[in-house]
Amino acid sequence: MSLRQRIATSPMARVAAFPGRARMVARHDVGVLRNSARWLVKSREHTNFTYDLQPLNREHLAWWVANAAGTPVSVVRDYIDEADHDADLIEHVLAATRVSDRRGLADDEVRLGKRLGWYALVRAMRPSHVVETGTDKGLGSVVLAAALLRNGSGRLTTVDVNSASGYLITGRYAAVTDRVVGDSLAVLAELVAPVDLFLHDSLHTREHEYAEFEAVEERLARGAVVLSDNSHVTDALPSWAEKTGRSFTYWHEWPASHWYPGSGIGLAQFVAPE
Numbered sequence: 001m002s003l004r005q006r007i008a009t010s011p012m013a014r015v016a017a018f019p020g021r022a023r024m025v026a027r028h029d030v031g032v033l034r035n036s037a038r039w040l041v042k043s044r045e046h047t048n049f050t051y052d053l054q055p056l057n058r059e060h061l062a063w064w065v066a067n068a069a070g071t072p073v074s075v076v077r078d079y080i081d082e083a084d085h086d087a088d089l090i091e092h093v094l095a096a097t098r099v100s101d102r103r104g105l106a107d108d109e110v111r112l113g114k115r116l117g118w119y120a121l122v123r124a125m126r127p128s129h130v131v132e133t134g135t136d137k138g139l140g141s142v143v144l145a146a147a148l149l150r151n152g153s154g155r156l157t158t159v160d161v162n163s164a165s166g167y168l169i170t171g172r173y174a175a176v177t178d179r180v181v182g183d184s185l186a187v188l189a190e191l192v193a194p195v196d197l198f199l200h201d202s203l204h205t206r207e208h209e210y211a212e213f214e215a216v217e218e219r220l221a222r223g224a225v226v227l228s229d230n231s232h233v234t235d236a237l238p239s240w241a242e243k244t245g246r247s248f249t250y251w252h253e254w255p256a257s258h259w260y261p262g263s264g265i266g267l268a269q270f271v272a273p274e
């Protein structure tokens with residue numbers, strides 16, 4: 001038996017492995033600390049953080065959307081690039097941010113992260129009616145609206161309890177968007193037009209999230225897709241999907257150069273028989 005094997009089988013193994021293990025953890029933690037310090041100094045965001053995606057994570061996103069929508073991955077990659085390089089959208093967000101009364105808490109860079117996935121799903125699935133709960137500044141709303149504008153059809157309903165929300169939703173993006181101020185559960189109960197794509201991004205408690213899926217259930221069109229921005233935290237969407245006979249899949253974000261570990265997109269839909 002070699003010395004290395006003898007140590008590996010002895011109680012000393014833990015001690016011998018400690019320096020290498022400590023180096024690995026330190027390398028990881030220093031990276032997080034560096035990103036945290038840079039963010040504290042450079043960013044002004046205090047909630048609903050924005051960031052770019054790591055390149056491999058974008059590629060995973062393209063495949064995930066392609067599988068969900070039944071669209072060739074090369075086409076989905078083009079959709080993702082289209083959103084990322086949409087000069088009109090970027091200039092619109094920057095200009096609306098500059099004149100907003102919340103500009104002190106927003107960065108002057110447009111980073112779409114997971115919203116690239118929302119955009120690609122709308123481009124690939126061409127929904128007539130998209131519903132987003134939780135508008136906040138309206139970044140997700142203008143991304144969804146930009147996809148509908150490129151599709152040449154479809155409307156977005158976005159709901160928020162906060163009447164000061166949605167300052168980004170102006171101009172051509174407002175033309176395809178119905179902003180509603182109110183509690184999402186009350187608003188969903190009153191929806192008339194069938195919903196083709198639903199996105200939960202409002203109050204992130206399991207109870208509220210699940211209640212939204214139940215409230216929208218009767219209003220979903222055939223083949224509708226249901227998304228959650230909270231599937232990295234709760235099992236509300238997979239539970240509802242199982243109860244209603246739908247499939248559930250999930251893609252997780254890997255933010256580039258950010259301390260935040262990322263959220264993701266949960267997706268429920270009926271699977272068409274082979």
Ligand SMILES: C[S@@+](CC[C@H](N)C(=O)[O-])C[C@H]1O[C@@H](n2cnc3c(N)ncnc32)[C@H](O)[C@@H]1O
Pocket residue numbers: 048132133134135136137138139140141159160161162165182183184185201202203
């Ligand atoms: C995470 S933010 C939405 C982010 C947005 N979708 C985006 O892409 O940037 C959550 C929003 O949900 C809103 N909200 C909280 N409780 C709500 C409720 N019961 N009904 C509707 N909106 C609610 C908050 O006011 C907040 O603006």
